[in-house]
Amino acid sequence: MNINTTKIISLLFFIFSAFYLYTAYQIQVFAFDENAPFNARTFPIYLGYAGLFFSGLKLILPDPNTIKIEHKSLEYKKTGILILIAIIYGATILKVGYFLTTSLFLFSSYYFLGERRWILMFLLSFPFVAAFMYLLHGILDIYLRDPFLQSIGVMG
Amino acid sequence: MIEGILIGLTTALTFQNILMVMVGCFFGTIIGMLPGLGPMTAIALMIPITYGFDPATGLILMAGVYYGAVFGGSTSSILLNAPGVPGTVATSFDGYPMAQQGKAGKALAIAAWSSFAGGTLSAIYLLFMAPSLSKVSLSFRSPDYFALMILGLTAIAAFSSKGQFLKAMMMVVLGLMLASVGQDSLSDITRFTFNNMNLTDGISFVLVVMATFAMSEALTIILKRNDPTSAAKQVSLTELGSIKINKEERTKMYKTIPRSSVIGFLIGVLPGAGATIASFLAYGMERNVVSDEEKEKFGKGSVNGLSAPETANNAACSGSFVPMLTLGIPGSGTTAVMLGALLGFGVQPGPRLYMTNPEIFWSIIMSMYIGMVILLILNLPLIPYIARILAVPKNYLIPLILFFSVTGIYVMSFNNFDIYLMIGIAVVATFLRLYDFPMPPLILAFVLGGLMEENLRRSLLLSNGSWEFLWDRTLTACILVTTILIVVWHIYKTFKRKN
Numbered sequence: 263m264n265i266n267t268t269k270i271i272s273l274l275f276f277i278f279s280a281f282y283l284y285t286a287y288q289i290q291v292f293a294f295d296e297n298a299p300f301n302a303r304t305f306p307i308y309l310g311y312a313g314l315f316f317s318g319l320k321l322i323l324p325d326p327n328t329i330k331i332e333h334k335s336l337e338y339k340k341t342g343i344l345i346l347i348a349i350i351y352g353a354t355i356l357k358v359g360y361f362l363t364t365s366l367f368l369f370s371s372y373y374f375l376g377e378r379r380w381i382l383m384f385l386l387s388f389p390f391v392a393a394f395m396y397l398l399h400g401i402l403d404i405y406l407r408d409p410f411l412q413s414i415g416v417m418g
Numbered sequence: 419m420i421e422g423i424l425i426g427l428t429t430a431l432t433f434q435n436i437l438m439v440m441v442g443c444f445f446g447t448i449i450g451m452l453p454g455l456g457p458m459t460a461i462a463l464m465i466p467i468t469y470g471f472d473p474a475t476g477l478i479l480m481a482g483v484y485y486g487a488v489f490g491g492s493t494s495s496i497l498l499n500a501p502g503v504p505g506t507v508a509t510s511f512d513g514y515p516m517a518q519q520g521k522a523g524k525a526l527a528i529a530a531w532s533s534f535a536g537g538t539l540s541a542i543y544l545l546f547m548a549p550s551l552s553k554v555s556l557s558f559r560s561p562d563y564f565a566l567m568i569l570g571l572t573a574i575a576a577f578s579s580k581g582q583f584l585k586a587m588m589m590v591v592l593g594l595m596l597a598s599v600g601q602d603s604l605s606d607i608t609r610f611t612f613n614n615m616n617l618t619d620g621i622s623f624v625l626v627v628m629a630t631f632a633m634s635e636a637l638t639i640i641l642k643r644n645d646p647t648s649a650a651k652q653v654s655l656t657e658l659g660s661i662k663i664n665k666e667e668r669t670k671m672y673k674t675i676p677r678s679s680v681i682g683f684l685i686g687v688l689p690g691a692g693a694t695i696a697s698f699l700a701y702g703m704e705r706n707v708v709s710d711e712e713k714e715k716f717g718k719g720s721v722n723g724l725s726a727p728e729t730a731n732n733a734a735c736s737g738s739f740v741p742m743l744t745l746g747i748p749g750s751g752t753t754a755v756m757l758g759a760l761l762g763f764g765v766q767p768g769p770r771l772y773m774t775n776p777e778i779f780w781s782i783i784m785s786m787y788i789g790m791v792i793l794l795i796l797n798l799p800l801i802p803y804i805a806r807i808l809a810v811p812k813n814y815l816i817p818l819i820l821f822f823s824v825t826g827i828y829v830m831s832f833n834n835f836d837i838y839l840m841i842g843i844a845v846v847a848t849f850l851r852l853y854d855f856p857m858p859p860l861i862l863a864f865v866l867g868g869l870m871e872e873n874l875r876r877s878l879l880l881s882n883g884s885w886e887f888l889w890d891r892t893l894t895a896c897i898l899v900t901t902i903l904i905v906v907w908h909i910y911k912t913f914k915r916k917n
Binding site: 304331 | 584585587588591592594595598602604605607609610637642643644811813814816817820821824825828829832833834837838841845852853854855875878879883
């Protein structure tokens with residue numbers, strides 16, 4: 263059996279399916295539902311077995327289309343930074359507010375991706391977010407929580 | 419019926435109503451392009467406005483918004499690979515690759531014409547077949563629906579290129595597993611939440627679709643930034659290309675549109691099925707009927723692959739009006755919102771709607787067609803401007819895609835957890851995409867998961883746990899036989915190719 267990354271993913275999916283199946287069997291159902299033809303755990307159990315079946319087949323059968331990836335050419339660092347910025351954005355959006363966090367997220371993302379046209383970066387972050395926020399909050403009446411704007415009295 | 423059509427035309431062609439369709443189409447397109455805001459939200463936003471009008475005008479406005487939002491959703495699918503609504507996911511399979519090849523204008527034009535043709539044909543079907551189709555749709559039972567879901571998921575084989583069937587099936591199972599998270603719909607027992615309250619309501623569709631399509635696409639572009647082939651793709655991304663559809667492409671569309679419109683309309687008629695299943699099925703069926711040479715182009719910018727789901731989703735939109743108007747049963751979430759609005763107007767949909775309010779029934783049907791024409795007139799000239807979104811350099815485009823994705827989730831839940839979950843799913847999806855695991859099957863399975871479990875539950879309870887329900891009814895058996903035939907056909911084709 264040729265071990266490649268696709269096989270490793272299939273093995274991980276096999277383990278995941280086994281865990282899913284185990285958890286499915288642990289679902290607590292009502293006593294009167296225990297022996298019913300269908301209860302809350304029936305469908306997940308079928309899914310667990312289906313996951314084991316398909317990933318098992320993928321593991322056993324030969325893989326004619328082996329995918330080779332040049333890891334050296336992949337930009338792991340920039341992708342990682344972007345993910346990290348997105349996580350920080352997610353962590354602060356509720357506490358700080360939509361306007362400031364979104365604008366800073368956009369500005370910093372442009373920067374880390376190599377952009378240095380400061381005026382354009384500014385225009386496509388702060389004023390852009392303000393306009394978008396006006397569309398959502400002002401025109402479409404979709405509530406956007408923003409403690410920062412509330413604290414400086416811009417938003418009611 | 420002629421009298422009814424004339425009443426409908428008279429009502430729909432008043433200045434006020436034409437204006438309403440135009441306004442509806444325009445705002446629908448804008449709202450549909452925003453991630454997280456699909457036709458359902460767009461219509462819901464219009465309800466307070468419509469109460470100022472008479473019922474016919476109000477519904478005409480909503481029909482305009484509906485079609486506009488569906489087209490708007492297609493635009494973001496094609497240009498950004500960010501389908502905001504389930505019905506336009508299949509559009510991105512070939513629409514986005516086409517845009518990547520520098521044919522964004524053409525892709526949008528094909529989508530606009532296909533939507534128009536699908537909507538027009540389905541308006542004709544609706545005109546003549548609404549009463550009889552309502553009876554057919556009522557004959558569908560849970561086992562038939564369950565079999566239909568299996569058929570939909572089997573059509574997934576159509577999405578997998580050579581040697582990817584098992585990968586596609588693994589993604590189907592993963593999609594169904596994700597859909598099973600949260601409260602069980604009947605007993606309210608929580609499943610796979612691990613005592614996390616944020617998972618009690620399950621994972622939202624917009625979250626999964628944004629993570630697996632828009633966000634993971636953005637991450638993949640950054641990840642493969644130094645890859646020469648992806649750099650070439652980026653150069654072509656900035657090209658709009660012509661919006662003219664040449665003779666060869668038109669010929670392909672002439673064949674695709676009629677069959678996809680029939681599939682779309684018939685699926686749309688079934689309560690609960692809707693545009694999503696219709697577009698996926700049309701895509702799958704189209705791939706099965708085209709030549710081997712064309713089949714290879716699917717997923718890489720095929721004209722048929724783009725035209726089929728676009729035709730079907732618009733045809734399904736019209737089809738979903740059949741159960742709503744004739745039976746009072748909404749065919750989709752969107753028509754459910756419209757049904758609520760109808761009841762708010764004091765109009766009770768049902769078989770007697772023809773007699774009690776013929777002007778409403780026929781004017782909606784007529785305005786659908788007028789809506790299609792106006793949508794085309796409004797959107798075709800705007801395509802070069804809409805497509806300029808692609809000319810935005812990727813240093814700006816990528817953060818903007820991430821911003822739209824996060825905003826889409828944020829406005830829905832106001833919850834940090836959902837944002838983390840989306841980022842987590844996007845990272846996994848990016849990794850899976852690197853190794854050619856297809857995402858469309860995961861999305862379709864996720865959408866169908868709840869419905870599938872519900873129909874399996876009813877079928878098994880009615881048959882007292884026996885699986886005989888699969889062949890007890892002729893209709894169920896026919897659908898399952900079709901499913902088996904598709905699988906057998908694919909196995910046969912694979913062996914033939916190998917030999």
